[in-house]
Structure formats: structure tokens, C-alpha cells
Amino acid sequence: MTAWAEELRLVDHHCHSVVTDELDAAAFGALLTEAPAPAGDPWDSMLGLAVRRECAPVLDLPRHAPPADYLARRRELGAPVATRRLLAATGSDALLVDHGLRAADLLGLDGLSTAAGAPVAEVVRLEAVAEDVARSGVRPADYADALVEELARRTAGAVACKSILAYRHGFDVPPGRPAPAEVAAAAAEWSRTGGRLADPVLLRHALWCGVDRGLPVQLHTGFGDPDEDLHRANPVLLTDFCRATAGTGTPIVLLHCYPYHREAAWLAQVFPHVWFDVGLASTYVGHRAAEVLAEALELAPFGRLLYSSDAFGLPELYLVAARAFRRAAARVLGGWVAEDQAAEDEVRRIAAMIAGGNARALYRVP
Incomplete structure (x- = not known):
């Protein structure tokens, strides 16, 4: 690996915390x-x-x-020592953390920051907030406004919102904002049936509440666990939603994307408010991470690609992702230099943008 790739400092723009137990x-x-x-x-x-x-x-x-x-x-x-060593070895300057999944089983945000030796900022999961509002006993007629108020409170110190629409339903939903009467009727039905949020009207309402907050809205796309139907998690299905949000000023961030990373790159190329990453995939594909990165860069503007690990539970996943990204960057961007496609100072600048510069600008990370 080239020296400049080893020295890249990372802003992990989407990850989770780690388990505390042995x-x-x-x-x-x-x-x-x-x-x-x-x-x-x-x-x-x-x-x-x-x-x-x-x-x-x-x-x-x-x-x-x-x-x-x-x-x-x-x-x-011991788990605390192993965690500190592994996280320190990633070379991360900041972690942007979705703590909405199994939070009770994981290290708290302050504890994660201490273990990593880096600042941590929160990404608020929209569906988790919506479910908390429903459990609060709010009347269905008041649910829509109650979610807006609670989301404003919960995101006051956050850097982004996140939707797991891909898991709860899929992207094959109408792209526009649902009407208030639709939301009230769906909330009334949900109050009778209970359970996790899966109604497509309420999922769209939560997503648009996130858009209205003005913070970047992250959406899980592509590869994930068996809760989703992969073909309904293709980011190209969000094309009309990207059109609908183009004038809002809210950035849309497509997470992971594999095996649809070329589709995500196209969306980032044609919509100025769309960003994406190939996190999670780079962890799982091993030495093929360079090919994934190269394919992501075929169309994408260099300023729209972000680094993430999507690490969950194991601190090892943070380090594997970081090393895979640096190695892939060295192979792909270093290859551009070797083939006289770009000067070395240019590829260093591009690599630094993807590693952390783009995320610092998007999320206003100091």
C-alpha cells in the first residue's frame, strides 16, 4: 500500500456502536x-x-x-482493551453513529467516543422516533404533528436522519408526501394493530419529516440482512423521490448500495443533492473492494462519494473496513497515476475527499 493511502484520515459517516460483553x-x-x-x-x-x-x-x-x-x-x-486497540488502528477522526438498533446491547455514544479516541455524532433513525411517538399514546389525529415535534427535539444535536424504508417496505412506494388525511387514517389503523412501523403511508410520512428537518437524510440501500427484499432496495427505485426532493435543499445520502452501486453513482451524477457510499460491501467482499470502488467511481462526481464502515457490534468491522478502503484507494487511484490518467497530487486530493473531506462538508463536521 502506498504511503499516502496509509495516511488517509477517515470520517466514518455511517456506523453503529460495539458490544460491551465478552x-x-x-x-x-x-x-x-x-x-x-x-x-x-x-x-x-x-x-x-x-x-x-x-x-x-x-x-x-x-x-x-x-x-x-x-x-x-x-x-x-478483555473486550475493552481489544476495542480500544482496534478502533484506534482505524485512523478515524470522527464517527457518525446510528444508535437506533439494539442500543441497549451496545456501548453508549460517549463510551464509543472514549474507546475510539475520536468525536462521535448521532444519526437519528426516523422509524425509531415514529414508533416511540406511537407508543406514547398520542391520538391518531395528532400523530403527524407529534412526530414533527418529537423529531425536532431528538435531532437538535444530530448531524443526520436515517430511514430504513428498504427494510420495512421497499422503495416501490409513491415518492411524494402523503396527505394529512392518509396519515391520520394509517395512524388509526396502526394504533389498533400495533407492532413495528411497516405501513407505507407512515413510512413515507416519517421520511418526509426527515426531509423537512433539512439535515442530510440517509437511506439504507442494497445489501443487508434478510429483513429486506434486495430487489426492492435498488436505489434506482428512488429516482422519483430524488426528483421530488431536488428543490428542498435537503441532501439525500444512499448507504452501501452494493450490488447497485453503479445505479447509485448515476443518481449522484444526475442529482446535485445526492451522495452515496459503498460501505458495508467493502467489508464483506475482501480483496474485491478495489473493483467495487472502481465501479462506483466510473460515473460519480468525486465530491459525492463518502467513506463508511457500517460496522455493527464488532470493533473488528471498523478496522477491516478502514483497511479495505485504504487498500482499494491505493489500487484504484494509484492505478490512475501509473496509467497517466491523473497526477499523484490529484489522486491524493480525491482520496482525501472521499475518506473524510466530503463528509466534513456535508455534515458540517469540524
């Missing part, structure tokens, strides 16, 4: 996959190889140490 082999393995019940040995994967390659030396083991040795050393050090 993990046995089964619990650790479960966090190595998006599958809730992994088949076979989860170490037998690109990610399993990457953890042994990238993380073992940080815990004083040789590269490619066997899984049993890795887990034994992790337990010997």
Missing part, C-alpha cells in the same frame, strides 16, 4: 455475518479471512492467526 465463539461468529442464523463456519468467508489478516496483529498475533487463537487472545486482553 463474546464466545458463537456470539462472535454471529456478528461476522448479516444472516441471523449463519450456515456453516462464519470464519470461512472473505470477512473471516480479513479479520484474521488485519486485526490479529493489532492484538499481538501473527497475520492469519487461526480463529481459535484469535478468540483466545481477544478474551485474554
